Amino acid sequence: MKLLGIGSRIKHEKYGLGVVTNVTSIHYWVTFIENGLETIDIDSEFEVIEHLEDEVDSISFYEVESTLKKLLQKWSDVSEVIPIADRWKGGKLILEPKDSNLASKEIPIETFFHKIVMVRDRVRVMEQKINSSKVLDDQEKVDLQQYITRIYGSLTTFNVLFKIKEHHFSGSKSN
Numbered sequence: 001m002k003l004l005g006i007g008s009r010i011k012h013e014k015y016g017l018g019v020v021t022n023v024t025s026i027h028y029w030v031t032f033i034e035n036g037l038e039t040i041d042i043d044s045e046f047e048v049i050e051h052l053e054d055e056v057d058s059i060s061f062y063e064v065e066s067t068l069k070k071l072l073q074k075w076s077d078v079s080e081v082i083p084i085a086d087r088w089k090g091g092k093l094i095l096e097p098k099d100s101n102l103a104s105k106e107i108p109i110e111t112f113f114h115k116i117v118m119v120r121d122r123v124r125v126m127e128q129k130i131n132s133s134k135v136l137d138d139q140e141k142v143d144l145q146q147y148i149t150r151i152y153g154s155l156t157t158f159n160v161l162f163k164i165k166e167h168h169f170s171g172s173k174s175n
Contacts, residue, residue, distance in 0.1 A: 003042065004028060005052040012046045020052075024063065083163040084113045109161070116158050120169065123151055 004010070008020040010030065018032035027039045040046065091109040130136065130144045153171020162168055 002051070002053075004048065008048065008052045009050040010046045010048055012040065012044075015040075017049070082117045082167050084110060084161055085163045088113070088161055113158075113161050116155070116161065120155065123148060 003023060004020050006020055006023060009017070010020065010028075011017050012030070012032065015030070015032040015035045015038055017034075018030040018038075020028050021031050021037070022029035026042055028042060029037060029039050031037050088109045093107045093109050093112045095105040095107070097104070127145070127148050130141055130148070133141065136144070149171055151171075152169045155169040156171060159168040
């Protein structure tokens with residue numbers, strides 16, 4: 001079965017006469033005279049009144065956008081949205097100096113959490129850059145990776161702030 005191109009005209013049993021206005025890998029978007037815009041499966045039953053060749057790859061803008069987002073998240077230092085544990089929402093971090101003559105500092109816990117997530121994301125980017133480096137030899141990469149693992153280990157204290165366990169820091173396991 002050849003794919004219909006944009007502009008092809010069809011007659012659907014349920015929706016009537018329509019024109020194909022978009023094509024994805026699994027659907028036709030069809031504007032029907034009586035029923036407006038509908039999506040129908042490519043392999044659904046309908047009569048082809050006028051077949052126009054599909055001049056473009058049958059991939060939707062949504063599919064392109066989703067793929068691009070995944071690539072950017074994987075290879076850039078743009079961070080994903082990481083949720084804070086519900087019990088900390090709206091809370092504050094209070095830093096009190098030993099000297100009572102000095103003022104305390106209050107920080108919204110979400111602000112502090114955001115900074116922790118940014119540190120984690122930047123360490124991950126640094127790890128990717130080390131691993132893909134063509135200048136460092138394998139031993140140098142291993143040495144630097146050990147430092148990164150220790151950094152993650154030092155940050156495990158903050159795991160209590162994360163809502164989802166998969167977002168936690170993890171360092172090397174001690175034997």
